Amino acid sequence: MISFQSDYICGAHPEILKRFAETNMECLPGYGSDVYCERAAEKIKKAIGKDVQVEFLVGGTQTNAVVISTMLADHEGVVAAKSGHISVHEAGAIEYNGHEVLTIGQKNGKINAEELDKYIADFYADESYEHMTFPGMVYISHPTEYGTLYTKAELMKISEVCRKYDIPLYMDGARLGYGLMSQDTDVSLQDIADLCDVFYIGGTKVGALCGEAVVFTRGNKPKHFLTSVKKRGALLAKGRVLGIQFDTLFTDDLYFKISRHAIDMAEKLKSIIRAHGIEFYIDSPTNQQFIVLENRMMERLAGEVAFNVWERIDDKHSVIRLATSWSTTEEDLRALDEILQ
Amino acid sequence: MISFQSDYICGAHPEILKRFAETNMECLPGYGSDVYCERAAEKIKKAIGKDVQVEFLVGGTQTNAVVISTMLADHEGVVAAKSGHISVHEAGAIEYNGHEVLTIGQKNGKINAEELDKYIADFYADESYEHMTFPGMVYISHPTEYGTLYTKAELMKISEVCRKYDIPLYMDGARLGYGLMSQDTDVSLQDIADLCDVFYIGGTKVGALCGEAVVFTRGNKPKHFLTSVKKRGALLAKGRVLGIQFDTLFTDDLYFKISRHAIDMAEKLKSIIRAHGIEFYIDSPTNQQFIVLENRMMERLAGEVAFNVWERIDDKHSVIRLATSWSTTEEDLRALDEILQ
């Protein structure tokens, strides 16, 4: 059975395993103070072209919870799209850390700068705003949960609103590589570092066993961050596990190459889908594709392909998600093409 | 200047102050173990006609936070209308206690049983529901934040949905008296005790200096509730302050009489509003009235009457709230009538 279920169905890119083996018997200090974490951070800084602060965490929900709860003030919450990962699929992790997620509307997973501005302006215009959670940060995902991307112009406008109200813009980049390597984007890693106050470069979904690299772009890493990470049970004893992976991913552009591969595979996947006359639910320029199937067709497919059921549209139709990744092969695509005959 | 700003603008009903004076030098044990708390609980049980458990807390947000966070399991959140007090005006108190507020749609402040049922059914139908906050309680306010009331039939349906999914129904009764004494309700205190698993009888907004009486209707008071209350900084040393107030309010139906007075005042207020051709924003059968004013008119009024600005409708119009209470007088109404000339 072939799988397009997600971008974390395989282990790690083989180069990572190779580096684990090569470095395995080196004695290194723990908790992120090893040379590989240092090198990985240096390489990420170089890729960004800016003297940012880089920290490594294990997973996406953890990263969102740690970053958001250490950067918000007590009276603040985080503004996010209703469809945002933190709003829906993190089991209330932000709330568990004591902060409200303030949801606003979305279109194809994206928030809109004007709506955001109005939301915050309305907040401060409200007589009783002191009895409400202050908007203290803006969260966006890029690519979004629907695989869509912000344009540079859109990001600039959102960033401007954040500047206006002096609150940080945070980008969840769980699938950042796929966004950066999309054929339909004008947003570079440098742009993101310029426009966001903090973001993370996703590893788990882009070839690592686990790991996300948080980037603070304005010297704004919370004081004693390590202690706050530890307090949240998020500090890895063998920090090298994260360091070696990101060092490898940011050596010889591996992160970008494997992301590009996934995008190429996604483009071919789209051609196959189109050729079979199947409807797209959304126009996604990244590695996640959402298509509409009759339930009967979906059930038939389920016997031969692994995928995610995204949404029931009506009694007869559903939306499913097919995801490519660094590990997707031409064979996978050919097999899918045949199954769809 | 007359005030219709809220139902907590005056001190306490004079009978309460009288009782404070009469009992002042009695030596009583602390933390709610005094005879007045006991009597108040007994009288509330009698008014309800059921062997419920009664606990006293100081304020509304505190009560919501304590009740919700002690009754929810770790993986659960509370379902509420987007306009619910806990969703908007409690500065994230529920989230601070570690739980998500799961918002659903509302009409005039009320949720709908069918939508609620669909929301929960959809939750369990979602492939990835284990990654989401479970709906573990339903919160309604009665009267709602818009002064509206559920009908008995509506409450029965909502209660039925809660039974179906085996989750408690919690009613925020900050203004319960005004709901019970409305001319347009078929819901009695007994109905509420039958249909809800827990609710509170609001004191702060119905003649007390402070205080809310929480009623657990199914022997379902969380174990060691006093310790949980203490842990949340909500345990009053001089518990008598709450006991004496509720003992007084539930002696000779005082709670109901003063609520009825506020309703009578509200009905007269409505006649005056209507007579002046002013538009109602919403049809409220309780003590809170929402009316639409031109901003110029609103500003003129603001010099002579205290009220709350509820919402800006457009550049020229706003909604304001006028509230009556136990302390509203015929003179207040006459004065308003004249001002509106």
Add this chain to the structure above:
Amino acid sequence: MISFQSDYICGAHPEILKRFAETNMECLPGYGSDVYCERAAEKIKKAIGKDVQVEFLVGGTQTNAVVISTMLADHEGVVAAKSGHISVHEAGAIEYNGHEVLTIGQKNGKINAEELDKYIADFYADESYEHMTFPGMVYISHPTEYGTLYTKAELMKISEVCRKYDIPLYMDGARLGYGLMSQDTDVSLQDIADLCDVFYIGGTKVGALCGEAVVFTRGNKPKHFLTSVKKRGALLAKGRVLGIQFDTLFTDDLYFKISRHAIDMAEKLKSIIRAHGIEFYIDSPTNQQFIVLENRMMERLAGEVAFNVWERIDDKHSVIRLATSWSTTEEDLRALDEILQ
């Protein structure tokens, strides 16, 4: 039956009830923005002789939890005596707000500046201090839980240690009046405001129905404090209840006069105890007296006097606490004297 059980066994000082009655029908805004809160704050500032910030909260545990958790940074905890109220008798309220209480030794309820200094120095000398909770505040109670008092010299030294490490000194003044009016103190209210960064003037145990006045002495009130208070369910709708009480207590030195009365009663109580040859467990210069009784004697007493059992010393002896307050009378003392015959 006479009662020396605690200093919160009666209602409020009659003057407070009188003022409640006099102001009862005044229409006032909510949440602490009324004129009485303002006046009370002004009078407290005047009593202190310094332009401090004053906020009112309802109870002691609540005050400790709110102040400590809004002033600590994420990675910090609060240092306190093992016998401190927050360490023992607040059901884990500080921890519930996400912060560790770091306990150090005590003698008669007091911590020692040298030990405190060593504790913090040792913390920073530890190789792995980043994996531990940082000492971010020092908590002391004055009077302590044993009724004892810091001398001015002791307070100065503790304050100096706090300055050295740049962390705030917080004084829990639940019974502050009794400390200030003790015959054996050289510590004035002005000293406290000079030496502490934040402290509270207890109302609940010194003649109020409820209420504590928090004093921030260095312009260091946390930003948007009201919202943080609301978020913790600690914001009183009828803020006047607190304002009127503290306005009354700080008019014509009432707070000090009634504290002095309690001290006078305590001195007489001590004479009676001494006259009956009963052993003091501790030498307390304030309103709480701890005495050692044979259990048989204690049981006999229990039928006629209300008190607190503090500690079992051995199989045959116990420590009990007798507390005087503003409401203690000469008759109470005479009755006790007779019972002890």
Add this chain to the structure above:
Amino acid sequence: MISFQSDYICGAHPEILKRFAETNMECLPGYGSDVYCERAAEKIKKAIGKDVQVEFLVGGTQTNAVVISTMLADHEGVVAAKSGHISVHEAGAIEYNGHEVLTIGQKNGKINAEELDKYIADFYADESYEHMTFPGMVYISHPTEYGTLYTKAELMKISEVCRKYDIPLYMDGARLGYGLMSQDTDVSLQDIADLCDVFYIGGTKVGALCGEAVVFTRGNKPKHFLTSVKKRGALLAKGRVLGIQFDTLFTDDLYFKISRHAIDMAEKLKSIIRAHGIEFYIDSPTNQQFIVLENRMMERLAGEVAFNVWERIDDKHSVIRLATSWSTTEEDLRALDEILQ
């Protein structure tokens, strides 16, 4: 430079890396639902010989925080030795999850059943116990933070106290393998499963890159544990990373063999220490050895050997920790022996 700094200085046991490579391209579902997690759980059950519930988490502090906070009731805290890892070196993680750590005395890192019993009995004997955090769980580490071990008789007594008060006994087994393979223990894995309600088998410090296996021994895994894990940011997307490691460790007794190797190395280390006339700070039968050095000697050593400074004894002496592990070699020992000449 050789290193005895800790038991997590190297990568993973080579067999684990080999299995990562072999399984790398298998498409597996996420979040712990893969076949390797299943197999690992089965093998652990078999090793224990009991139908327990097994869950995998990433690190030690995380595991302690998740297990303790999901098993405690709201009003409860966890009793632990003052020297326990959760009491000192987890940056307040338990408190961050809302629960107090109730510390009792220790000897060589171990608590004593009698003292524990007295602590709990005293708690319930206290008049005001409802105002205090209830002892709701007992935490022990085995081996302790000092490398020492409980005897079976000691564990039985502690377990008995937990039975008496009906609270769970939780064992932190971060270094469990080293405890089980010690030459001086009469405690087997089966004993632990019989006597504890929950414990974890440490992976991070016993040959894994990361990972701990939590064992619930009485069908007492909290309901919807996965959601609670997610809510705490502790759910690993590629659960296989944990499954493959524990599957490998529990195949052909690898976990026990490598633990035994570390113990053999520790015994040889002890002989070397002894031969050089160096004083042991504590008599440890496991892989952590604590020795007393003159500071001058310590500083000289520091240039050639990596170790942890544990404690300053006086101005001239310090305690250092030397740890062996699965990766310690005879060469390391020989080198140390020479350095100590």
